[in-house]
Amino acid sequence: MARQTPTPGHQRLFGRRKGHELTPRRQALIDDMLPAIRPMISEDGVVDLQGPVAGQDRLWLEVGFGGGEHLAWQAAHHPDVTILGAEPFINGVASLLAHAQDQQLSNIRVLDNDVRPLLDALPDGSLERIMVLFPDPWPKARHNRRRIINTLTVERFVALLADGGELRLATDIMDYARWMMTAVWPHPDLVWTARRPGDWQTRPDDWPGTRYETKAGKAGRTPVFLTFKRRDR
Numbered sequence: 001m002a003r004q005t006p007t008p009g010h011q012r013l014f015g016r017r018k019g020h021e022l023t024p025r026r027q028a029l030i031d032d033m034l035p036a037i038r039p040m041i042s043e044d045g046v047v048d049l050q051g052p053v054a055g056q057d058r059l060w061l062e063v064g065f066g067g068g069e070h071l072a073w074q075a076a077h078h079p080d081v082t083i084l085g086a087e088p089f090i091n092g093v094a095s096l097l098a099h100a101q102d103q104q105l106s107n108i109r110v111l112d113n114d115v116r117p118l119l120d121a122l123p124d125g126s127l128e129r130i131m132v133l134f135p136d137p138w139p140k141a142r143h144n145r146r147r148i149i150n151t152l153t154v155e156r157f158v159a160l161l162a163d164g165g166e167l168r169l170a171t172d173i174m175d176y177a178r179w180m181m182t183a184v185w186p187h188p189d190l191v192w193t194a195r196r197p198g199d200w201q202t203r204p205d206d207w208p209g210t211r212y213e214t215k216a217g218k219a220g221r222t223p224v225f226l227t228f229k230r231r232d233r
């Protein structure tokens, strides 16, 4: 396995930002709804979540939410939590906003861009849960360094998590599963919650399937679901 020297911060970790033309409804959501719920990061790196105060309200983060089905489900089932999502693919962002409008969700904040500046700007200890579900696998060895999970991001996740907070990861690519375990398992402040194989082979009940997971299943790939808890400081 390639060494996990992460890609420098300025390099892109994701593919295209725009797919097919948005419908008028979705374009209107991007134009009108997004600005009101987009976290603002000032030049000196302070984040304004336009509403909840990090560290006082319960805050979760989903990195690379794709079409947003999982994020919308979590927001609908946890109205007392603000769920922050970052996704650079604008069609995915529009899809999440459509779910939010249909389900009248007011407890989401959406960054339509690379999550990394947000990871830097959020205060330490401010997140109760971080979810990275089926991140881009970058399967070629020369591209492994672009993987969003690496020793550096894991270190940042650990700092961002509140005591007892949870890191949830999923992948259907076994090489990436091993890579994730190499990055996360040795960390002294994270404890893998699995006790038996069923715990990581089966998706927990409070974790709905994602669009990408469905695609992986159709292609005959079996995902893993990894949950880690942050030790108390």
Ligand SMILES: C[S@@+](CC[C@H](N)C(=O)[O-])C[C@H]1O[C@@H](n2cnc3c(N)ncnc32)[C@H](O)[C@@H]1O
Pocket (backbone or CB within 6 Å): 013, 014, 015, 063, 064, 065, 066, 067, 086, 087, 088, 089, 092, 113, 114, 115, 116, 132, 133, 134, 135, 136, 137, 148, 210, 211, 212, 213
């Ligand atoms: C394979 S897709 C999975 C999407 C979704 N989580 C699912 O399971 O259906 C990975 C997603 O991560 C997003 N992504 C990649 N790099 C990212 C980054 N640096 N910040 C935020 N999102 C990123 C991509 O745009 C893509 O939508």
